[in-house]
Amino acid sequence: MNNAPLIFDVHLDLSMNALEWNRDLRLPLTEIRRRELGLQDLRDRTRGVVCLPEMRRGRIGLCVATQIGRYVHRFNKLPGWNSAEQAWAHTQGQLAWYREMEAAGELVQISNRAGLENHLKLWRDPSSTPSAIGYILSLEGADSLHTVVHLERAFGYGLRAIGPAHYGPGTYAHGTDDAGGLPPRGRELLQEMERLGIILDATHLCEESFWDALKVFKGHVWSSHTNCRPLADWNRQFTDDQMRALIERGAVMGVALDAIMLVSGWTHKRSRPEDFQLKLDRVVDHIDRICQLAGNARHVGIGTDLDGGYGTEQLPMDLDSIADLQKLGPLLAARGYTPADIEGIFSGNFLNFLRNAWK
Numbered sequence: 320m321n322n323a324p325l326i327f328d329v330h331l332d333l334s335m336n337a338l339e340w341n342r343d344l345r346l347p348l349t350e351i352r353r354r355e356l357g358l359q360d361l362r363d364r365t366r367g368v369v370c371l372p373e374m375r376r377g378r379i380g381l382c383v384a385t386q387i388g389r390y391v392h393r394f395n396k397l398p399g400w401n402s403a404e405q406a407w408a409h410t411q412g413q414l415a416w417y418r419e420m421e422a423a424g425e426l427v428q429i430s431n432r433a434g435l436e437n438h439l440k441l442w443r444d445p446s447s448t449p450s451a452i453g454y455i456l457s458l459e460g461a462d463s464l465h466t467v468v469h470l471e472r473a474f475g476y477g478l479r480a481i482g483p484a485h486y487g488p489g490t491y492a493h494g495t496d497d498a499g500g501l502p503p504r505g506r507e508l509l510q511e512m513e514r515l516g517i518i519l520d521a522t523h524l525c526e527e528s529f530w531d532a533l534k535v536f537k538g539h540v541w542s543s544h545t546n547c548r549p550l551a552d553w554n555r556q557f558t559d560d561q562m563r564a565l566i567e568r569g570a571v572m573g574v575a576l577d578a579i580m581l582v583s584g585w586t587h588k589r590s591r592p593e594d595f596q597l598k599l600d601r602v603v604d605h606i607d608r609i610c611q612l613a614g615n616a617r618h619v620g621i622g623t624d625l626d627g628g629y630g631t632e633q634l635p636m637d638l639d640s641i642a643d644l645q646k647l648g649p650l651l652a653a654r655g656y657t658p659a660d661i662e663g664i665f666s667g668n669f670l671n672f673l674r675n676a677w678k
Contacts, residue, residue: 323645325442327666329383329573330522330544330622331369333454334413340626344370345425348640362588366630369641371425374452377642380442381429381666383543383622384417384454386410386478389485390462397487403465410463414476417454427451430477432677439670455673457520457543460485460494467511474515480543481512482520484528492528495555501531513538518676521545521565522622525554533564539676540568541669544575544622547608552583559612566613569675571668573622574605578633580624581605592636599635599643603650606664616660620669621647 336342340361342351348370355364374382388406389399400406420426429435438453457480464470464481483505484494491505501509509532512519519540524532533540542565548556557565557572565572578592579585581601609619625634625641637646651661663671 323378324648324662325381325439325666326377326379326621326644327381327669328374328379328621328623328625328641328644329541329669330457330575330624330627331382331384332387332459332624332627333369333382333384334416335385335387336367336369336626337416338413340367342367342370344420345372345423346370348373363626363628363630363632366632367626368630368634368639368643369626371420371452373640373642375450377640377644378442379452379641379644380449381438381453382455383457383480384426385457385459386413386463387459387485388413388463389460390465390490392488392490395488399462403462403490406463407465407469410458414456417456421451424451426454428477429453429455430479432674435670435673435677455479458482459520459523460489461492461508462490464508465490467507470508470511471515474517478517480518480520480541481508482522482524482543483508483532484523484525486523492532493525494523494528495525497525498527499525500527501535505531506535509536512536516676521570523555526558526561529561530564533568539672540565540570541672542570542572542622544573544624544627546575546580546605550583550605550608551580551585553579556580562609562612566618569672571618571620571672572609573620573669574602574609575622575624576602576634576638577624577627577629578635581635591632592634597635598637599646600650601635602647603654606651607654616656616663617668617671619664621665 352365358364388409390403390406391399441449461483484492486495491508493499521542
């Protein structure tokens with residue numbers, strides 16, 4: 320796939336897979352799956368689709384890679400750490416894994432515009448065969464940042480985007496399957512993020528916190544992995560009004576590939592892709608809806624969330640590896656999208672967003 324277009328995937332939980340799923344992402348996908356034969360601790364064992372060799376094969380040369388460490392307050396029944404200090408320490412272990420992958424030449428951190436342009440030059444040079452995949456560090460759920468000093472420390476080691484909430488109630492915002500506006504600490508966090516130039520990731524914010532955040536935060540906003548609620552009826556997705564508001568702010572939205580985010584009526588742990596005849600063409604439906612709302616193809620990209628706690632049991636049937644993202648190109652072309660549109664959706668829209676945010 321050396322001549323295939325570059326793909327920028329703006330949401331991958333790489334460190335989570337490495338440290339919590341115990342996957343050596345340097346190995347071929349077949350080997351990762353083979354090592355999980357017989358394991359039953361997680362539903363997606365032997366069904367993962369992400370590894371660094373497959374990212375290279377599919378020309379996913381750049382990604383937004385996450386840290387995640389949930390602090391669960393008393394009476395919160397979600398899984399997580401019992402103190403913010405433990406959650407912070409957990410994210411630092413994830414950071415250590417990224418640093419090890421950098422030392423091994425597998426990854427390279429991108430934290431400014433010069434680094435971004437240099438990395439793109441390598442991946443777009445037909446005479447070059449780059450091995451290091453670029454990653455931009457993001458934090459999914461901000462509970463681990465329990466003081467302003469920790470936010471500044473995180474910015475210092477390269478954190479460039481933050482989603483204030485994940486699932487349920489959080490320290491700074493209310494997330495998926497929850498309700499409520501931003502608490503005072505959430506407003507303070509957004510003000511500090513704006514001062515430092517950190518991108519606000521609106522993904523996972525419940526509706527009240529979403530609208531509060533857009534009022535408080537005047538910096539750059541994106542959504543790394545959220546789909547369209549009219550096509551997949553769950554509060555995890557955005558309404559048309561929310562998507563219009565993001566478009567007005569110049570945001571780009573990454574479309575995710577989780578089945579429960581693609582179709583209505585999916586029952587967690589019971590439904591199968593075959594029940595819906597779910598294929599990648601459904602991903603294009605979500606891309607197309609965002610484009611129709613925007614009146615152009617400049618506000619949508621790819622934020623797969625692949626291997627984000629699920630595998631092929633919860634994915635379109637025609638995707639067996641992250642490299643299969645290249646199949647979206649012909650599907651988009653069949654819907655009338657031009658080569659320039661497809662290039663924008665694959666990488667250009669989020670790249671232009673970063674160029675603007677980091678100028």
